[in-house]
Amino acid sequence: MLDVRDVRLSYGGVHAVNGVSLDVQEGEIVGLIGTNGAGKTSLFNVITGFTRGDAGTIRFLDNQIEGSSPAAIAASGMVRTFQTPIGFPKMTVLENMLVFSHKERSERRKLLGGARPDKALIADALEILAEFRLDGRADIWVQDLSAPEMKMLEFARAMMARPKLMLLDEPAAGVNPALMENLEGHIRSLRDRGVTFLVVDHNLRFISAVCERTYAMADGKVIADGPTSDVIADPEVIRLYIGTGPGEAAA
Amino acid sequence: MDIIYFGLISASVLLLSSVGFALIVQVEGFLNIAHGQMLLMGGYTGLWLTNIGVPLAPAAVLAAVITGLLGMAMYGLLFRPIKAKGALVMLFTSVGAAYVINGVIGAIAGARMQGYDLPPVRAMLLFGEPFMTRYELAIVIVALLSALGLHLFMSGTRSGKSIRAVADNEALARARGIDPRSTSYLVWFVASALGGLAGVFLGVMGSLTLAMGWQQIILILATTVLGGLGSLYGVMLASFVLAFGIEFGLLAVQPAYRSALAFSIIIIVLLIRPQGLQSLWVRAARTH
C-alpha cells in the first residue's frame, strides 16, 4: 500500500533522513520507533508531502506521490495526525468532523453551495461521535474539550474521513494508562474496518501492544525491522534506548 | 558619492525610528502602532523644551527620557493588563493609544506646522564636496550608536539577556528568577525613548506636524517587517536596504513614486524572502 524507497532529506548539511526504505501492506499496523532526532517526524513530513524530500520515491496505492501537495496526498486517502492534537480550536466538534467528510470535500469548491450540511451528514457525524462518547459535545468549541476528549476526536475525525492509511505521530504521548488502552482498542477496531496504520512513538509498550511489525530508526537510517518483539529485543535498539532514555526503555 | 550620503541619512532616520518598535515586537510580540506617536511626543516635547530656553542637546535627551516615561506608563496602564488577550487586541489598543496621544498633543500644540528655532546650517565639506550637516551627521552617529548599543546591551548585559530570555519564553525566564515585569518596563522605556529621540531629529531636520506620527508608523512597519519581525539586526539591515534601494531606484523612477518605490522594494524582498531579511541568517522554522 505504502512503499517508501531510499528517501533522503537534509537541512543545512544535517542528514535528517538518510536513505530510508519501508513499506506498509494493506491492513497492517506498522510501528516506527527511534529516539529524539532519529528522523521519524522528518520522514513523516516527507511521506505526507509537508516537506519535500531531496531524493527517493514514495508510492501510495500504486501512485507516485512524492512532489504532490500535502492536501492532494491527504485527499487520496492518507491522513496524518500531529504530536499535539489541538484540532480546529474555535470550531465546534461537529464542524471539525464535517471538514473531514467526503461530502464537504466535493462541495468545498462551490463558493455558495450547501450552506447547511444535510441532516444525513450530520446524523452520520453524530453517530461516529457517539462511538467516542463525544456526541453530547457536538456543539461546543474544540478548545473547550478535555485532553482525552481531544484525543478521541482525532480518531472520530479519522473515521469521518475514511482514510485508507493513517499516520499517527506519537499518539501515546502524554496519555494516561486507562486512555492508552482505549486508544489501542480504537486503533484495532479501525483496522478491522479497513484502515491501515503507520504509528510513530517512543513508547515501546504501546508499540508492542498495537503493532505487528516495527521499524527502528537512528540517525536518519533504519537500523532494524521485523516483527515488533524482535525489533524491541534487538541489541542495537536496546543500546540506543538505554543510552538515551532509560525511563522510556523501562516503559 | 552624494547618493551614498543621502542613503546613509535616510537609513539612519529609518533605523532610529524603527529600532524601538522592533524591540517591542521582539519582547511583547505585537505591532505597537502608538510608536509613531512616540516620535510625535518626542518632537513636540523637544520643541517645547527648546522654546523655554533649554539648549538643543539636553532638550533632546530630556525629551527622550520624558517619552520613555510615557512609554512605561502606557505599558503599565494599557498593555500589561491585556497581555493575555492576544496580539490583535494589543495592536488595536495601541491604535487607540495613538489616537489619544495624537489628539491630546493636537489640542495642546495646535495643528499648525512648527519648527525648531535653530540657525540653518550648511552641509560640511568632505574632500571639497558637500557631505552632510552636523544634525545629519548626529543622527547617523546616534542611530548607529543606538543600534550598536542595543546589540551590546542585549548580548552583553544581564538586563539584556533577561530581555531576550523573556522574549523567548516568559515562563522559563520567570523560573530562572527574572522578573518579566521590570524587564518589560525597561524595554518600553528604552524603545519609547529611542522613538522620542527620533522625533526630535525629525523635527530638527524638517518640521513638526500632527500627521508625522501616522506617516512615520507606516515606514516603521515597513522597515520592521522587511527586516523580519522583531529582529534587531534585521531592522538594521532593512533600514539600509530600503534607504539605498530608494535612492538608487530614483535614478530610474520619477520621484513622485518615491513612497511607492519603498513599498515595491518591500514587496519584492518579501516575495524572495517571505520571513524578511532576518531569514538570511536565521534558519526558517520547520513546517508546522
Place this chain on the structure above:
Amino acid sequence: MDGLLIFATSMVTLAAIYGMVCMALNLEAGVGPLWDLGIVGCFGVGGYAYVLLTADPAADYQSYLFGFGLPMWVGAIGAATAAGLAAWLISLPTLRLRKEYFLIVTLAFAEVIRQFYANEEWLTNGVAGIYGLDQPLKQQFAPGDYPYVLMALCLAGLAATWALTRQLSKSPFGRSIKALRENEALAITAGIEPTATSRRLYVTAGAITGFAGMFFVWYNTLIVPGQFDSDFTFFIWAALIIGGIGSQRGALVGAFVFILLHDSLRFVQVSGEMAVALTSLRTALVGLVLILILRFRPDGLFPERPDRMTKGSRHA
C-alpha cells in the same frame, strides 16, 4: 427632531457602506485566515472602475480614460469584477506570506495602488479626482426625500452583503477557510489546498469590497485618491475588532458603533474658539473608547460564538 433624523440617515448610510466592507473583511480575516491590511485597495479599485464606466466623458479641464456613461448596473458589475481582478493579481505573489508579512505587503499594495490613481492623470484625472457623479434614482425623488432613498439603497446593499457573506461562511467553503484559520496543517490533512482556497477567498472578499466602493461613490458624488488611504483600512479593522472579529453580527454592529462613535462627538458643541482644541480631543476620545472596549470586551461587543448545528436533531 426631523433634522436629527436626516443626520441619522446620513450616518446610517455611511455605516451601511462601512458595514459592507467590514463584513468582507470579516470573511477574510475573521472567518478566514487572511489578515488583509490593504482592503482599501479593492475598495478604491471598485470605486474607480464604477466611475470610469459610468461617468460622462472628461470635460476639457479634466483628463481621464473611458467615461462611457454606461448604465449603473454595468458599473456595479464592473466594480466587483475589477476589484476581484485586482485581488487576484495581488494574491498571486502574496498568499504564501505569513500573517504579519501578509499584513504589510497588502498595506503596501494598497498604497501603491493609491499612488497610481494619484499620479496617472490620463486614467483618473490624478489628485484632482472626478466629480459631479450621478446618484441612482436621484431624478425620481424630491431632493428632500433623497437621503432616505440613498439610505435604503445602501441598506439593501448591506442586506445583500450580509446574506452573501453569511451564506459563504456557513458553506463547506466557509468551513474550509475557518479550518485554515484555525490550524493550517490539519486543514491540509483534510484535503484543503491552502493557496487555492485562500485565493478564492481573497478574490471573493475583494469583489464584495469593490462592490461596496460603488456605494461610497454614490454617497460622495465624487472620487479622489485621498479617499483611499490606509486610514480607511484602519477604521474598518477597528470597527471589526470593536464588533467582534469572526462574528457576522459583530462586523455589522462594529461598523455602526464605530461611525456612531466618530460622529456622535460632533454633538459636543462649544464656543467657536474652543472648536480647534475640541476637534483634536474628539480624536482622543475615539481612541479612548477603543481602548476601553478592548479592555473590557476584548473579543468585541458580539464575540464569535460556536455555530450550533445539531439543533432539532436527536442528540441535541
Place this chain on the structure above:
Amino acid sequence: MLTASRRATLALLAATALAPLSVAAQDGEPIKMGLLVGFTGDMGPWAPALNNAAILAVEEINEAGGILGHPVELISEDNTSTVDGAMRGATRLVNVEGVPVIIGPESDPIVALRSFAVDNQVPIISTSAGTEALNEAGGTGTYIYRTNASDSFLGVVHAKMLLDEMDQSEIIMVVENLEGTTSAANTFKAAYERLGGTIIDEVVLAPGQTNYQSEVRTVAGYEPDMIFLATGQTTGVAFVRQAYQRGYDWDYWVTAELQSPDFVDAAGVEIVAGALNPVSSQVEDSESWGRFSAAYSARFDEAPEPGFYQAETYDAFMVAALAMVAGGEATGAAVDANLTEVATPGGTEVISFADGVAALEAGEEINYEGASGSINFNEYGNVTIPATRLLQISEDGTWETIMMVDSTEFPAN
C-alpha cells in the same frame, strides 16, 4: 509663533470672553451660521485661522445688533478634510443645527456638496477652494459661491507676474503631489506656457517623505536661479532646507500653501528670505483691509496674512449676513437670492456689517467691499480680484508687500 501654552491660554480666555455674549442675547432665538472646515486632517493647519476670522465676523455682527434682531451663533464643524466627513458635517449643520448658510469648505468638500446645497437650499460659500470645477458651477440659484480667487486666476497671476514683473521667461517647477498644489501648478503651467514662458522641468515630490536630497540634486543639475515651488508646508520646509544644506541659494516663487509665517519660522529666515508669492488682494491701502487687519490683530494678538483666507472667510460671513438682512429673513433662499446683490456694484459702498445694515434700513442698495477684495460675484458665484500683491519674505522674516498690480484686466478674472 505662539507657543503651545500661550495658545491654550488664549483659547481659554476667548472662551470666557465669549460666554457673556451668548447669554446677553435675549432678543429672540439665535441665528446659527455654520463654518465647515478641516479642523483635523490635511487642512488642520489652516482651520484655526479661518475659525478665528469667523469668530471675529460673528462678534462684529452681534455687536452691531445681530441679524434682524437676532443674535448670531457660530457653529464650527469639522469636515475632517475628507469628502465624506464634509457630507456628514454639512448634514449635521443643516439638519440638526438648522444653519441657513455654510461657509468654508475646501475644494473637494465643496465640489461634493454641490447638489446638497441646492437640494437643501443652503448656500455654501467656500473661502479657500481653488478648484477649477467651481469656475462655472456656482452663482445665484445654484447655492454655490466662493470668495477666494480660483486657481485658474492665480495661475495667470503667477504667470503674468513672473513674465511681466520679474522678466523670468523660463523656470523649473517643483511640485508636491497633493490636490491643492497640483491644481495650482497645473493652472500656472498652462498660463505660463500660453503667455510665452518655458518650463524647463517639473520635478514632482512624493508627499510625506523626510528626504528629498535626490530631487534637490536633480533641480541643481539645471543650475536654476528661480524655482516655482508648489508644495505643502512640511514638504516645502524639507525641500528648501535640504537645498540650502547642499549649498544652493535659490530664489523661490511659492504658492499659497507656503505663504505663511509658519513656513518662514520652520524653514528659517536665512533660507527663505527673498521668497516671493503673489496673492489676490484688496487694492492697496484699502480701508476695508486695514479695518479688518486692525480688528483681527486686536482680537487675536497676531496679524492676519493676505492669502491666508482669513479675510475671505470674514467677508463670506459678512455678505451672507447682509444678504439675510436684505432679504428680510434668515433663510438660505434669502442668502442665495441676495448674496450677489449686496456685494456687487450699484448702491452705497459699505465695508462693515453695521454700515450695511444702516444703509439697507435706509432703503438703499448696498455694495459690500470686503477685506479680501471687492467681492463682486459674477454669474458663476466667483469673485473678481481687484489687485494682486507680490509678497516677499523680508530679512526679518515677515511677508511684505513689495508690489501691487491692478489685476482687473487679467484673463480668467
